Amino acid sequence: MVTPETLVAASVIVYIVALTLYTVRVVKGPTIPDRILAVDALTYDLAALIAVIGLLLRSPLLVPSAIVLSLWVYALDLYVAKYLEGRELGD
Amino acid sequence: MASRYLIAASIALVVVSLSFAVAYGALGTAVPLENIRSLARAYVTLAYAPWNRTLTAMSPEAVTSIVWDFRGVDTFFETTVLFGAIIGTVTLFRGIKPSARIGEGLSIIARSAAAVTAPMILAVAAAIALHGHLTPGGGFQGGATAAVVALVILVTFSLGYLVSGLSKERALMLRSAGLLGIAAVALIPLILGGVVFQNQAKELSQFSYPAYIGGALTSGSLLFYNLFESLAVAAGLTLTIMLLLSPHEVVEEAVRGEEHERV
Amino acid sequence: MIEPVNVALGLAALSAVLSVIATYLAVSDRDLLRALIFSALQSTAYAIIFLVLMAPDIVLVYVPVAVGIYPAVVLALIKRVGRFEGGEGGE
Amino acid sequence: MVIDPYLIGRFVGAAIVLVGAFYDLTGSIGMLRFPNFFTRLHAATVGAIGGSVLPMLGVSIYAASEPALGEYRWFMAGASAIAALIILIVAPAGTHVLARAAYRSGTAPKEPCTYDAGEEGDER
Amino acid sequence: MSEFEASLSLIVLFSLFANTAIALYGVFSKPNLVKKLISMTILSDTANAFAIVIGYRAWPSPEESPVPPVLTNISGGYAAVQELVQKSVDPFPQALVLTAVVIGLAVTIFLASIILHYHRTHGTVEMVVSG
Numbered sequence: 001m002v003t004p005e006t007l008v009a010a011s012v013i014v015y016i017v018a019l020t021l022y023t024v025r026v027v028k029g030p031t032i033p034d035r036i037l038a039v040d041a042l043t044y045d046l047a048a049l050i051a052v053i054g055l056l057l058r059s060p061l062l063v064p065s066a067i068v069l070s071l072w073v074y075a076l077d078l079y080v081a082k083y084l085e086g087r088e089l090g091d
Numbered sequence: 092m093a094s095r096y097l098i099a100a101s102i103a104l105v106v107v108s109l110s111f112a113v114a115y116g117a118l119g120t121a122v123p124l125e126n127i128r129s130l131a132r133a134y135v136t137l138a139y140a141p142w143n144r145t146l147t148a149m150s151p152e153a154v155t156s157i158v159w160d161f162r163g164v165d166t167f168f169e170t171t172v173l174f175g176a177i178i179g180t181v182t183l184f185r186g187i188k189p190s191a192r193i194g195e196g197l198s199i200i201a202r203s204a205a206a207v208t209a210p211m212i213l214a215v216a217a218a219i220a221l222h223g224h225l226t227p228g229g230g231f232q233g234g235a236t237a238a239v240v241a242l243v244i245l246v247t248f249s250l251g252y253l254v255s256g257l258s259k260e261r262a263l264m265l266r267s268a269g270l271l272g273i274a275a276v277a278l279i280p281l282i283l284g285g286v287v288f289q290n291q292a293k294e295l296s297q298f299s300y301p302a303y304i305g306g307a308l309t310s311g312s313l314l315f316y317n318l319f320e321s322l323a324v325a326a327g328l329t330l331t332i333m334l335l336l337s338p339h340e341v342v343e344e345a346v347r348g349e350e351h352e353r354v
Numbered sequence: 355m356i357e358p359v360n361v362a363l364g365l366a367a368l369s370a371v372l373s374v375i376a377t378y379l380a381v382s383d384r385d386l387l388r389a390l391i392f393s394a395l396q397s398t399a400y401a402i403i404f405l406v407l408m409a410p411d412i413v414l415v416y417v418p419v420a421v422g423i424y425p426a427v428v429l430a431l432i433k434r435v436g437r438f439e440g441g442e443g444g445e
Numbered sequence: 446m447v448i449d450p451y452l453i454g455r456f457v458g459a460a461i462v463l464v465g466a467f468y469d470l471t472g473s474i475g476m477l478r479f480p481n482f483f484t485r486l487h488a489a490t491v492g493a494i495g496g497s498v499l500p501m502l503g504v505s506i507y508a509a510s511e512p513a514l515g516e517y518r519w520f521m522a523g524a525s526a527i528a529a530l531i532i533l534i535v536a537p538a539g540t541h542v543l544a545r546a547a548y549r550s551g552t553a554p555k556e557p558c559t560y561d562a563g564e565e566g567d568e569r
Numbered sequence: 570m571s572e573f574e575a576s577l578s579l580i581v582l583f584s585l586f587a588n589t590a591i592a593l594y595g596v597f598s599k600p601n602l603v604k605k606l607i608s609m610t611i612l613s614d615t616a617n618a619f620a621i622v623i624g625y626r627a628w629p630s631p632e633e634s635p636v637p638p639v640l641t642n643i644s645g646g647y648a649a650v651q652e653l654v655q656k657s658v659d660p661f662p663q664a665l666v667l668t669a670v671v672i673g674l675a676v677t678i679f680l681a682s683i684i685l686h687y688h689r690t691h692g693t694v695e696m697v698v699s700g
Binding site for chain 1: 460465466472477497504542545550
């Protein structure tokens with residue numbers, strides 16, 4: 001018997017596999033932009049995973065964390081990009 | 092070279108014993124518990140209890156009611172520590188004005204994205220701060236979120252762009268306004284015959300902030316504390332970061348001028 | 355059958371192991387910029403631990419602080435004092 | 446036979462979440478296998494848009510059609526829809542900024558390279 | 570609480586233990602002040618995580634998770650509050666950690682500006698003393 005709950009639980013397993021692969025790229029990545037890109041993608045997935053976990057645990061209050069998490073990784077992108085261009089952070 | 096190995100071994104010993112004391116020896120393996128402690132049980136029971144008006148905080152969220160009602164004086168002194176640190180930073184950078192030169196910033200695509208997202212993020216921050224008594228969130232959370240908005244604007248446009256809208260004096264003024272608001276909300280019950288940090292009516296004093304405004308649950312003073320605390324945290328963190336990121340030449344010039352005066 | 359309790363606690367255990375890897379790399383790496391990226395990874399793992407341990411309040415305050423503001427502060431510092439540990443001072 | 450519309454909504458939402466999870470797996474494999482930074486950008490886009498925006502919309506549909514979550518299910522549906530919208534705006538902008546910085550500063554190696562439009566003086 | 574769940578929560582506990590040891594090593598033995606700052610932040614985050622672990626509770630049943638200490642059923646009356654008490658986690662460590670995180674950030678910014686001034690006067694941030 002396939003219920004929606006089993007589909008959601010199966011997608012959590014798929015997400016965990018994907019997270020492991022992203023982590024390998026973060027640790028291995030030869031250059032700085034590679035690592036930042038992998039952290040970026042990993043965190044967007046974690047934001048989606050937060051929403052899915054909130055569904056699985058039946059706690060609607062967990063979901064606003066996804067908004068915050070996805071926003072501030074964008075800020076991390078901006079800082080590192082500005083550093084890589086060799087300029088002052090407030091320029 | 093024997094002394095070097097001795098130093099390494101002693102560092103390792105200190106590290107292991109200290110982390111053992113902090114982590115495993117203090118906690119044991121008895122976590123997680125089957126039930127919560129009786130203090131926590133009392134807090135959760137009393138956070139929203141209209142049938143027990145002399146003890147409740149009238150807020151469905153237990154964390155915010157602990158922060159600003161049950162343990163309000165604790166939070167007040169923690170806020171004092173926070174602003175002590177901010178005042179220390181401002182004092183270290185005394186005499187330095189953040190430069191008003193508007194730089195070129197990032198590319199046009201990043202600027203457009205920031206111009207679209209910044210009002211949205213500010214709305215999210217305001218929602219987090221002002222719904223702090225109903226859903227997870229509160230003054231500290233909303234203030235930290237709003238501070239990052241200022242930081243994103245700073246990086247995407249430039250420092251001068253932010254300073255042209257929010258100068259050092261204006262940030263200091265906002266921060267002081269937040270602190271004064273907290274003090275006023277804490278002291279108004281004292282003037283009207285209550286006690287400091289009072290929220291709902293107690294047995295000794297009948298003063299009470301309104302728990303419902305227009306039929307909506309506002310939890311008395313918690314709404315005002317969240318509003319003012321988010322203002323103070325956002326302005327204070329933005330101020331220190333603006334000072335920390337001010338260009339090298341400006342700081343160098345200010346420090347050198349000070350030494351000339353001393354000589 | 356996938357029980358929700360195993361999914362939730364397994365996710366917490368996985369992010370705890372991830373945080374140990376990230377902390378080790380952050381402390382042992384001689385490149386301060388890479389150490390900062392690993393520190394951001396550790397912060398993300400801690401955010402997931404806080405979330406699974408049912409503390410959405412802490413997630414909402416920890417993520418802006420540890421992913422949003424703290425990298426900007428340390429990057430401004432690295433920009434001044436030089437990127438590599440043990441090297442000559444920058445600028 | 447009576448068909449419950451709530452059950453259909455939940456199945457649609459869960460199916461979208463599962464599809465998004467497979468997008469995410471695809472993106473992560475690409476991130477691991479592609480040879481240099483500028484090709485990995487493509488994998489990151491698949492992982493961010495397909496693997497994160499789509500499941501959030503699925504969660505939104507699922508939560509709106511689950512009465513067992515109580516009144517706060519509208520809170521959950523709205524929050525995840527807003528999160529999807531924000532990621533949709535923010536992820537391409539962040540990737541663009543990072544790619545531009547990496548290209549201009551020459552931090553990431555461009556090999557193997559077949560065509561480089563930036564060499565013709567396109568400074569935007 | 571089954572054997573498997575207990576071992577999972579022990580993994581979390583021992584990982585935090587290992588993090589404490591690594592961060593303390595970084596604070597003690599790395600000569601670079603910026604590296605010391607990074608390690609110290611990791612140490613304080615780990616201490617906060619311990620406080621949150623103390624406030625957690627075991628699952629009431631395998632399908633039913635603990636909930637955050639927020640009442641979602643406001644119109645439910647006294648029965649809803651009693652049901653929340655049976656399922657919610659401890660709110661008190663969360664309230665302590667909440668302020669500690671923000672104060673930690675302000676202190677970090679203060680230390681960063683002290684390190685900047687140190688670099689301005691001494692030209693280096695390495696703490697190696699010869700001899």
